[in-house]
Amino acid sequence: MLTYTIRRLLLAIPTLLLISLVIFLLVDLAPGSPMSEIPLTVPPEVRLKMIQAMGADQPVFVRYLLWLKQFFIVEPSYIIDGWFGTNLGGDQQRILSWQSRAPVFDVIGQRLPQTLTVVGTAYLVGILIALPIGIYSAYRQYSWFDQLGTFFAMVGYSVPTFFTGVLFIVIFSVNLHWFPSIYDTTLKVTDWASFWKQVHQMALPVMVLALFNAAEISRYTRSSMLENLGQDYARTARAKGMSERTVVLKHVLRNSMIPVVTIIALGMPAVFGGAIITEQVFKVNGIGAALIGAIHANDLPMVQTLTFIFAVLIVLFNLIADILYGILDPRIRYD
Structure with missing residues (x-):
């Protein structure tokens, strides 16, 4: 039973990676973009900084890796300077909700x-x-x-x-x-x-x-x-x-x-x-x-x-x- 459990856990890793890729592509390539939600009153330099912070100027696969990497960030200290999808300050990046401007995992922790x-x-x-x-x-x-x-x-x-x-x-x-x-x-x-x-x-x-x-x-x-x-x-x-x-x-x-x-x-x-x-x-x-x-x-x-x-x-x-x-x-x- 232990051997079977370990084997299933190892098999779950590529399975979840494939699922995460499908989920990211289906949602990321759907109509709508965080850039369309940025008000026109935002200065161009701030807009550029937000694009770079979210990785929106990167290829799709790079954006996927950045998104997947954020699941393994456990550093509690972060600076929320941005609006959509991530923070603009500090070394750590956190997934931010575009709607509430708060870290996604914090919102989930409050609702769970x-x-x-x-x-x-x-x-x-x-x-x-x-x-x-x-x-x-x-x-x-x-x-x-x-x-x-x-x-x-x-x-x-x-x-x-x-x-x-x-x-x-x-x-x-x-x-x-x-x-x-x-x-x-x-x-x-x-x-x-x-x-x-x-x-x-x-x-x-x-x-x-x-x-x-x-x-x-x-x-x-x-x-x-x-x-x-x-x-x-x-x-x-x-x-x-x-x-x-x-x-x-x-x-x-x-x-x-x-x-x-x-x-x-x-x-x-x-x-x-x-x-x-x-x-x-x-x-x-x-x-x-x-x-x-x-x-x-x-x-x-x-x-x-x-x-x-x-x-x-x-x-x-x-x-x-x-x-x-x-x-x-x-x-x-x-x-």
Whole structure:
């Protein structure tokens, strides 16, 4: 397993380099340029300095190398004298957002806690709801619980989150006045009172996202469980006198989790990427809202950086899923 992990990590390096090149070229060669955003009132010498600082006077491949190099700069001290894409002073260069004039990684660092708090909690709640529903629906196939679980999954997966979000706002916020409709991103958790206020305002967006995630994961869990409940090893375990609880939860569930782990692992990058639609509905100032704002403002450095971070997370969680396969099923060997 260790050899396989090292081999996959080494293979991920050229993969990510190729992905970064494709992302940079697609965004950099798209219509729109930082030079077009510079006001005409900027003096010519300042304009020239800004062009040189951003590397806009260099060939495309040189600009790509400069952009890629900035991901490995960890020096915290920098001077922001420029406007778009980088700083004009100091030895270190930082990727700057054209929209906010702040370093891209600083903007991401400010938005990420909001996204992880709301979207991460919703994903965890969705998993905790989906697994028991999927397991019991498969074990009691065609029962009233299975029928209810199927209806729940179909509704949760087919209804878009923007409709569910607005519906929840109308019911629970406007009519019942139970929860706020707008998420307060300035709230700081310092004591139990602020903690419960945070939980209170998270309720609606978490319910919307958890419903969608639970619907998908529960269907995969049910399908995988049904496939394994009829396998020979399950019948053999029952013939040996094992209890039904042991057969289902120890043997069948462990083998059934392999496709479920794939779905959960591939969904994890979306936790860091944010829920674009739901964040817009509830005014959550997270990564998804930052990406939408960057696209509207033609903020190429922000779009490039966020897209590449998503690609890194997808490659990473694919590796984690492959490692979990070997843990769940001892028959799987990579060495």
